[in-house]
Amino acid sequence: MDQAQSKSNRKLIGMLLLGAVGMFGFGFALVPLYDVLCDTLGINGKTQSTASVYKPVTVDKNRTVTVEFVSQVQSDLPWEFKPEVNTMQVHPGELIRTHFVAKNLSAKQVVGQAIPSVSPGQAAAYFNKTECFCFNQQVLAAAASADLPLIFYVDPDLPDSISTLTLSYTLYNITDKGYVVEQGAAR
Amino acid sequence: MSTITQDSPAAHDDHHDDHHHGAPKGIMRWILTTNHKDIGTLYLWFSFIMFLTGGAMAMVIRAELFQPGLQLIEPNFFNQMTTVHGLVMVFGAVMPAFTGLANWLIPMMIGAPDMALPRMNNWSFWILPFAFTILLSSLFMEGGGPNFGWTFYAPLSTTYSPDSTALFVFAIHIMGMSSIMGAINVIVTIVNMRAPGMTWMKLPLFVWTWLITAFLLIAVMPVLAGTVTMVLTDKYFGTAFFDAAGGGDPVMFQHIFWFFGHPEVYIMILPSFGIISAIVPAFSRKPLFGYASMVYATASIAVLSFLVWAHHMFTTGMPVFAELFFMYCTMLIAVPTGVKVFNWVATMWRGSISFETPMLFAVAFIILFTIGGFSGLMLAITPADFQYHDTYFVVAHFHYVLVTGAIFSIMAAAYYWLPKWTGNMYSETLGRWHFWCSVISVNVLFFPMHFLGLAGMPRRIPDYAIQFADVNQIVSIGGFAFGLSQFIFLAVVIKCIRGGEKAPAKPWEGAEGLEWTLPSPAPYHSFTTPPEVK
Numbered sequence: 001m002d003q004a005q006s007k008s009n010r011k012l013i014g015m016l017l018l019g020a021v022g023m024f025g026f027g028f029a030l031v032p033l034y035d036v037l038c039d040t041l042g043i044n045g046k047t048q049s050t051a052s053v054y055k056p057v058t059v060d061k062n063r064t065v066t067v068e069f070v071s072q073v074q075s076d077l078p079w080e081f082k083p084e085v086n087t088m089q090v091h092p093g094e095l096i097r098t099h100f101v102a103k104n105l106s107a108k109q110v111v112g113q114a115i116p117s118v119s120p121g122q123a124a125a126y127f128n129k130t131e132c133f134c135f136n137q138q139v140l141a142a143a144a145s146a147d148l149p150l151i152f153y154v155d156p157d158l159p160d161s162i163s164t165l166t167l168s169y170t171l172y173n174i175t176d177k178g179y180v181v182e183q184g185a186a187r
Numbered sequence: 188m189s190t191i192t193q194d195s196p197a198a199h200d201d202h203h204d205d206h207h208h209g210a211p212k213g214i215m216r217w218i219l220t221t222n223h224k225d226i227g228t229l230y231l232w233f234s235f236i237m238f239l240t241g242g243a244m245a246m247v248i249r250a251e252l253f254q255p256g257l258q259l260i261e262p263n264f265f266n267q268m269t270t271v272h273g274l275v276m277v278f279g280a281v282m283p284a285f286t287g288l289a290n291w292l293i294p295m296m297i298g299a300p301d302m303a304l305p306r307m308n309n310w311s312f313w314i315l316p317f318a319f320t321i322l323l324s325s326l327f328m329e330g331g332g333p334n335f336g337w338t339f340y341a342p343l344s345t346t347y348s349p350d351s352t353a354l355f356v357f358a359i360h361i362m363g364m365s366s367i368m369g370a371i372n373v374i375v376t377i378v379n380m381r382a383p384g385m386t387w388m389k390l391p392l393f394v395w396t397w398l399i400t401a402f403l404l405i406a407v408m409p410v411l412a413g414t415v416t417m418v419l420t421d422k423y424f425g426t427a428f429f430d431a432a433g434g435g436d437p438v439m440f441q442h443i444f445w446f447f448g449h450p451e452v453y454i455m456i457l458p459s460f461g462i463i464s465a466i467v468p469a470f471s472r473k474p475l476f477g478y479a480s481m482v483y484a485t486a487s488i489a490v491l492s493f494l495v496w497a498h499h500m501f502t503t504g505m506p507v508f509a510e511l512f513f514m515y516c517t518m519l520i521a522v523p524t525g526v527k528v529f530n531w532v533a534t535m536w537r538g539s540i541s542f543e544t545p546m547l548f549a550v551a552f553i554i555l556f557t558i559g560g561f562s563g564l565m566l567a568i569t570p571a572d573f574q575y576h577d578t579y580f581v582v583a584h585f586h587y588v589l590v591t592g593a594i595f596s597i598m599a600a601a602y603y604w605l606p607k608w609t610g611n612m613y614s615e616t617l618g619r620w621h622f623w624c625s626v627i628s629v630n631v632l633f634f635p636m637h638f639l640g641l642a643g644m645p646r647r648i649p650d651y652a653i654q655f656a657d658v659n660q661i662v663s664i665g666g667f668a669f670g671l672s673q674f675i676f677l678a679v680v681i682k683c684i685r686g687g688e689k690a691p692a693k694p695w696e697g698a699e700g701l702e703w704t705l706p707s708p709a710p711y712h713s714f715t716t717p718p719e720v721k
Contacts, residue, residue: 009303009375016371020409027413027443031428034439043506044438074432115431121506172432177425179433 042125045117051135052128059093060156067154070168071100077173078106079140081114084147092156095130100169102138103145111175112138114148119166126155127165137174210711218313221305222711223290228608229312230287231601235677237279237319238594242670244272249666251649255656265649266334267326273337277455278362279319281589284597285458286311286369289397291608293373295702295709296391298382298718303375311368318361325351325358336647338448341429341440345421352422356415363408370401370408382701384720388479391700393461395482399489400457403450406493411447414440438503445496453492455589457485459556459596460527463549465700466603467531470546471538472697477530484523491520501572510569517567521560528557543695544618548599551626552592559587562637577647580640586633591626598625598676605683606690610708613683617675624672631665 038044067090069083080103090096104110114134118124129135133148140146154165210216210225220226247268251259260268290308294301302308326332333355335343344352377390377398390398417440420426427433429440460481468475475481497505497513505513531553540546562584566572575581598621605613635658640646644655651659693703701720705713 005379009379012375012378013304013371016374016405020367020371020405022409023406024409024413027410027447028417030410030443030446031417031439034436034442041506043509044436045504113432119504121504170431172430174432177427177430177433179425179427 043121045119045121045124047116047118047124047127047129049135051130051132054095054128054130054153057093057153057156059091061091063092063156064089065092065154065158065162066164067096068164068166069098069100070166072168072170074170074172077112077171078110079104079112079171081112081169081171090154092154092158095151095153097149097151099147099149100133101145102140102148102171104140104143107142109139109141109175110173112140113172113174113179114138114169115172117168117170119168120162123158123162123165126158126162127167128153128155134169219309221301221309223294223302223305223308224608224709224711226302226308226312227287227289227291230283230290233312233315234280234284234287234597235680237275237283239673240323241272241275241280242673244268244275245666246670248272249663252651252659253663254660255651255653257650260649262649263331263334266336266647267332269647270333270336270339271322271326274322274333275319276589277337277451278359279315281455281593281597282366283315285397285400285455286366288393288458288462288597288600288604289369289373292604292702293376293394293397294380295607295705295713296394296700297377297380297385298701298714298720299376299380300712300715300717302372303380304372307368308372311365311372314361315365318358318365321354321361322358325349325354328354338444339415339418340444341418341421341437344418345429348422353419356419359415360412363412366404366408370404373397373401374405382714382717382720388482389720391461392464392475392478392481392485393458396457396459396461396464396485399485400454403454403457403489403492407447407450407454410443411451414443414447417443438500441500441503442497445499446493448499449496450489450492452585452588453488455593456556457488459552459593460485462596462600462603463531463552464527465698466545466549466599467534467553469603469695469698470543470549471535471540473534473538474699475530476533476536477526480526481530484526487523488520491516491523495520498567498572501569502576514567514569518564521564524560528553528560543602544613544615544622545599545603545695547619547622547626548595548602551622552595552599555587555591555595555626555630559584559592562587575640577645578640579636579644579646582646583633583636583640586636590633591629595625601676601680603695604702605680606694607702607705607707607709609684610690611683611687612690612694613679614687617679617682621672621675621679624675625669628665628668628672632662632669633665635662635665 038046066087068087069085071081071083073079073081082101084099084101088096088098102112116132116134118127129150129152131149131151133150138146138148210222217225217229220229247260248265251257251265290302293299322332328351330349330351332349332351333339333344335348339355377394381390417426417428421428421430421435427435429435429437431437464475464481495513495517497509498517501510501513542550562580566575566581566584602613602618639655639658639662642655644651690707692706694707701718702709704718
């Protein structure tokens with residue numbers, strides 16, 4: 001192999017290796033990219049993770065939207081977790097207060113984290129929570145129970161095609177996980 | 188393609204040199220070798236051993252599914268079998284077989300003395316046996332080996348996976364490194380080592396398809412490495428890439444995985460297109476129809492493969508506009524693929540065709556791969572996919588494109604180039620037995636799976652409802668027959684290596700390409716003086 005060829009080989013190998021390393025980085029870049037895309041396009045049913053401020057809007061009394069509440073508990077979390085009411089009729093713009101009831105069935109202190117999801121996904125951007133237990137980790141002492149508050153309103157700009165919203169909470173056991181959930185992360 | 192000639196004195200010299208620089212003797216020849224032909228041989232044998240290993244696991248699966256209910260194995264072991272069968276076949280059988288063919292053929296096809304980076308070539312092969320030893324050894328550990336499917340969806344591979352998952356991750360890392368090194372070698376060889384006059388549009392299609400495949404490998408294998416790394420840190424180091432409780436998202440796993448996974452399926456089929464494009468003209472005794480369109484079609488398939496990943500996840504609750512986008516992009520791939528199938532058929536049209544074993548496999552490839560393509564189109568239809576998703580219809584689809592597609596093309600390639608590799612003709616009678624046993628049994632094995640899937644039998648489950656019993660029995664019998672048929676292939680290869688009718692330099696009348704200007708068997712060092720391509 002002559003000198004010129006081994007030089008051009010080395011150049012090409014360098015570029016290809018750079019490409020491979022770059023694609024390894026791109027794999028990880030997909031993580032924030034995914035969150036940004038879901039956020040800006042308002043897909044994936046993710047609601048905002050910080051409290052929104054209630055802007056007094058005209059309540060649309062002529063329109064009624066059904067809001068359903070669903071709760072799920074992961075199998076490794078010894079809690080009972082239920083919405084106070086399963087379904088309610090709300091007018092867009094109206095500030096609604098409700099709560100979920102959680103009870104620790106075990107004899108140990110357990111930390112739980114509720115993860116919300118709205119279906120249909122496109123409605124998530126119109127579902128505003130001014131207060132939610134899902135913004136924080138929930139700590140329940142042994143056998144303790146608590147009312148977990150949720151205050152929300154549905155944006156009057158909600159597309160007409162959507163008449164029913166389902167808000168689902170999945171409760172995870174994060175007692176020993178050491179997760180520090182940053183405020184502002186898409187959730 | 189233009190006519191390729193080589194001045195005979197060079198060939199004579201090569202052959203003469205062979206006496207002084209032949210292959211070293213003993214086991215160290217294989218461990219230390221930097222010769223592209225030796226490394227190609229190692230890859231091909233390794234791939235065949237993995238083919239039998241993964242095949243044995245498929246036999247376990249089919250034995251368990253012979254009857255409804257649980258007879259032979261535990262559900263958890265069944266899951267390990269489906270997982271490791273997939274991993275071994277994808278990363279151990281199909282991909283190394285193509286790399287082996289690339290090693291053997293690309294230097295001979297472009298008139299180069301060897302691969303551009305021979306020492307890296309040695310490494311990229313020899314780390315593979317270690318990767319698969321790690322992967323397979325995890326099956327014998329407490330808690331078992333990987334049981335989450337070869338697609339290792341989170342949280343199956345994170346929250347619910349066995350303790351041995353780290354071994355799975357490291358094995359994938361090593362396989363990825365091997366593939367990337369192999370791909371770099373292929374690209375550098377093709378770009379820098381073509382013989383004088385071997386211009387881009389004179390390259391044999393096998394070389395073109397491999398060049399494009401190598402770029403796909405460099406683009407997506409690192410993404411796979413990233414994905415398994417995220418699984419590793421999620422499971423062992425408390426990160427939460429895929430854990431919703433920690434702010435992650437399990438659906439994101441599927442997006443990242445299929446960003447790798449869809450180009451990966453083209454990595455496993457593009458070299459096949461190159462093989463078929465060599466064999467069909469040779470036995471039709473006509474030049475390939477539409478050479479340039481073949482090159483452009485391959486490139487467009489490669490580009491489109493990055494825009495269709497989410498058709499694997501229609502049922503995850505994507506918004507409608509995304510489902511439509513991925514549906515139409517997926518269907519678009521049928522256009523360049525259709526160009527290819529059209530060109531092969533047009534090449535055969537009014538050719539004087541003979542049906543030696545390589546051609547039999549090539550024709551079967553065209554028909555059966557097209558069936559797999561059509562079932563792929565059915566799966567691409569979003570509303571239909573809601574019914575087909577995760578059923579045996581999907582299993583039927585990807586086995587048609589991977590077994591009667593990729594593996595049939597590898598068999599065709601083996602028969603086509605065996606005379607060049609060994610210097611002996613293989614037994615045509617045995618070859619035909621292998622073909623007919625394989626082609627009948629493979630259809631008994633996979634075709635009824637379409638009906639099972641449409642009737643609602645879910646995949647990856649060790650038990651099934653009683654109404655599926657009869658069809659599953661037929662499928663299993665086809666499976667056992669297909670498995671046994673592959674021993675005929677082993678016999679053909681061994682017999683061919685040990686002796687047989689001496690092969691001339693060009694055993695196939697219509698074959699084109701520089702490799703046929705070399706004597707058979709190809710000398711240990713070939714094209715030390717570059718041939719002149721006119």
